[in-house]
Amino acid sequence: MTTTDSTDLTRLGHAFAEIMSSHDVSRLDEIKAPHYVNHNAFAEPGLEGSKKVLGAIIAGVPDLKVTAEDVFVSADGSRVVGRYRYEGTHTGNLLGYPATGKPFLMHSIDIWRVEDGKFVEHWDELNTLDVFIQIGAVPPPRQP
8 A cells, every 4th residue: 555645635535525515426536446345335336336326416416515524534544534514405316215305414424445545445324314304205203
């Protein structure tokens, strides 16, 4: 593994939010390696799977804005961890749910393994249940 400066890796984590907010799926090539592995149930394998799922999200939420709230680099420089805020309005088909016109807010925690200055593997924790409740796809839990 080629070492990369931690400042560059922090910028990589911020670039993720910038690219997501720009809606330009081709820019994922800037930060993800061709052999990218995504451990996310919504994404198909590889870099092309990432592009496909981002395209589907943008179709459902064309005003999507992603903000990096925190980005950290592991001491050995092999991992980038980010805490992100996703905001938008559900005005198109979102992962099989027809448009509701409702706004939503979601947070995620993403962990990437890095090699040669690019993301090569990804794990995340997404609050998708809360999104589906906010857009009306799933009823809110009953109060006791």
